[in-house]
Amino acid sequence: MNALLALSRLIDRINERIGRTVMWLVLVAVAVSAINAIVRKVFNMSSNAFLEAQWYMFSAIFLLCSAYTLQRNEHIRIDVIAGKLSKRAQTWIDILGTIFFLTPMALLIMVLSWKVFTMSYISNEVSTNAGGLPIWPARVLVPIGFFLLLLQGLSELIKRFAFLKGLIPDPTEKVLSKSAEDELAEAIRQARGEVA
Numbered sequence: 001m002n003a004l005l006a007l008s009r010l011i012d013r014i015n016e017r018i019g020r021t022v023m024w025l026v027l028v029a030v031a032v033s034a035i036n037a038i039v040r041k042v043f044n045m046s047s048n049a050f051l052e053a054q055w056y057m058f059s060a061i062f063l064l065c066s067a068y069t070l071q072r073n074e075h076i077r078i079d080v081i082a083g084k085l086s087k088r089a090q091t092w093i094d095i096l097g098t099i100f101f102l103t104p105m106a107l108l109i110m111v112l113s114w115k116v117f118t119m120s121y122i123s124n125e126v127s128t129n130a131g132g133l134p135i136w137p138a139r140v141l142v143p144i145g146f147f148l149l150l151l152q153g154l155s156e157l158i159k160r161f162a163f164l165k166g167l168i169p170d171p172t173e174k175v176l177s178k179s180a181e182d183e184l185a186e187a188i189r190q191a192r193g194e195v196a
Contacts, residue, residue, distance in 0.1 A: 012071055098153045
């Protein structure tokens with residue numbers, strides 16, 4: 001079990017690093033959106049490439065941060081019934097949900113989207129919009145995102161089984177810490193302090 005827990009920690013570190021890095025795309029996407037809007041209003045010009053770049057960034061944020069969200073146990077739950085059950089029963093619900101729902105769904109989407117990506121890449125598919133971007137970078141985000149989600153699902157399974165065996169504390173317990181938004185705001189403030 002120690003080897004599996006080491007694998008789980010490795011997966012967690014990978015997804016945390018990816019999540020914390022990709023999180024910055026929110027700021028970049030907002031900046032691109034604002035610049036595009038200003039240029040459109042002030043100079044009466046627009047660029048489909050800028051619009052599509054925003055879409056790509058939002059896609060990257062959603063797809064590449066899904067595993068990070070699962071790792072932090074911040075995905076949406078409907079605990080009407082499960083919230084009233086024991087921690088052991090809740091853990092078994094997580095295990096069964098991961099095995100029977102998350103894993104097959106992530107595998108299916110990963111496999112099917114890989115075919116779509118490869119066809120787009122081979123044909124050098126480009127947006128039909130004038131001045132649009134190549135499509136394959138957006139298409140490759142889907143299998144990568146679901147692969148990361150699948151890996152995180154494996155990590156969560158390992159942690160749930162280790163919890164049931166009494167080897168680790170409850171992995172679903174929320175540690176009182178700063179939210180991702182607070183951490184981002186603090187990083188921006190620190191960056192300003194270094195620049196100023």
